[in-house]
Amino acid sequence: MTAVNRVAIAGTGVAGLAAAIQLAKAGVEVDVFEARPGMSVTGSGISLQGNALRVFDALGAWDDIRAAGYPFEGLTLRAPGPGAPVVAALPDVKTGGPDYPAAMGMERAALAAILLDHAERAGATVRFGAKVTAIGEGADDAVDVFVNGESVGSYDLLIGADGVHSAVRDLIGIETRPQPTGMGIWRTFVSRPADVERSELYYGGPVYIAGYTPTGENSMYAFLVEKAEDRAGVSDADAAQIMLEESLAYDGPWNSIRADLEAGAPVNYTWFTKHIVEEPWNRGRVVIIGDAAHSCPPTIAQGAAQGLEDALVLTELLVGRAAVDQTLWDEFHARRLPRATAVVEASAQLGQWQIDGNREADAGGLIFGIAQKMAQPA
Template identity: 80%
Template sequence: MTAVNKVAIAGSGVAGLAAAIQLAKAGVEVDVFDSRAELSALGSGITLQGNALRVFGALGAWHDIREAGLAFEGLALRAPGPGAPVVAQLPDVKTGGPDFPSAMGMPRAELTRILLAHATAAGARVHFGAEVTGIDDSDAAAVEVFVGGESVGLYDLLVGADGLNSTVRGLIGIETVPQPTGMGIWRTFVSRPDDVVRTELYYGGPVYIAGYTPTGDDTMYAFLVEKAQDRFGVSAEDATQIMLDESRAYDGPWNHIRADLVAGAAANYTWFTQHLVEGSWNRGRVVIIGDAAHSCPPTIAQGAAQGLEDAFVLTELLVANDAVDQGLWDEFHARRVPRASAVVAASVQLGQWQIDGNRDADAGGLIFSVAQQMAQPA
């Protein structure tokens, strides 16, 4: 017997869909509500560390995800300037254990498409153009969910997996919201030259970090991390030109990336944010997970992995217990809050060292320390 029979999930990102898959597989009735009109095909790529891949294995989605992306081992650091010499090659910790690669890259849209297919195959109902706009949690045994102002029924639990600007977070009175870290990132999705077989980062030059990650046999995404600026109103042509200009100090595969930008590859811009809801992530029968509960700069590529772990731990407890009670929430928070907190703190610290120009900081030691923590199952 599970602790829940009927669950509503707000948001169809990786955390929400992972929760939907596991609950539906256990025989729970699941409704996923998403404000978007349809599944987005936009976005560039995503880097997934081994602990994220371990969750995909538990979901039963690993085979499809492995086929849609490109797995790799290790990380290379290059210097800016002519020839882009490799100055260090760092091994990755297998945070997912020996059965999974250290990391992989894949198109974001493909990841969401695969998880959506697995959720619907398991029996979850996914509703697009349906934003959760209100709740009534006056009944301790259920929560009434409102979509577009209309009641859609009573549920044993509402999971708010609706992202950085979570509506559900506000509905339950949590005032913590994402804050800018002082960094912004340009991203583009381009073709992959044969010599790009892993993530490579360039430190120094006109931006904090320049890098790229392979996402498939023929694709990769590239990025430039700069001081946060008001770039949000620039035209598509100006966005491309900014990325071209800021990348000219970087040689090697960046020459290929610039050629694709000139040929029409789109550039997009966002700011890095950080936040962590301290203490409890639930209020009664409503709980937030993923980016709704925590966010961090992608300096150690753990954002998606932490959201997936939130979903996996939550659903494991819901399936293993008989009731949604304080004991369940205490175990959930004990397993998730310290781990997510460590990732947020380390990710923000790595970015701040870049902003401060701290050349004595032990970035490698911090990254390795967090990786060792993540190698232990959540």
């Protein structure tokens, strides 16, 4: 017996689809509502740490994701300037345990497609162009859900996994909002040179960080982290030109990246944000998870992993308990809030040290400490 029989989920990001998969597999009726008209995915690639891969295995999606991505071990640090000299080759903590790679890069759209396929095959119903616009109290502790202004019925639970600008978070009166950190990131999706076999980062030069991560045999995503600028209205051609110019200080594989940019590789730009909802993430039978509850700069590549862990812990409790009660919520928050908070604070601190030009900071120690925490299952 599960604590819920019928659940609504807002959002088709990794957290929402992971929750849909686990609940549908347990026989729960699941309706997923996505405000966007289709499965369009902003961004180019994504870095996934081992603890995210461990969750994919629990979902039953690991084999498909492993085949679509590029697993690797370790991290290379390079310096700007001629030849892009290697400063260090660092091992990664295997946060998923010995059965999984330390990390994996993959195309965001491919990840989204795989998770959507698994959710629908598990029995979840997914509706696009369907925004949760209101909620109300139903009979017997149920929550009435309104989509695009119309009632779609009563549910035992509404999970708000609808991202950093969560409508569900607003509907339940949580006032915490993502705040800019002062950094912005240019991203592009390009071909992978044969010698790029794991993530590589360049510190120094005209931007805070220049880097790239392999996402497949023939692909990778590259990025430049700069001081946050108002880039609204920048044309595609100008965006590519800005990325070209800001990358001129970086040699090695950046030469190949620039060639792809000149040939028309897509470019996008976003600001880094941070927030953590410190109060309980639920209000009665409505709960937020993933980026709706916490966001952080991708400085330690744990954002997606934390959303996945939210979904896994929540669904474990919903499937393993007989009722949605305060005991369930207390355990959920005890297992998720400290862990997500540690990631948000560490990710933001790493970025702030770079903004401040603090060369005495123990960035390696902070990253290793968080990795050790993440190696313990959520």
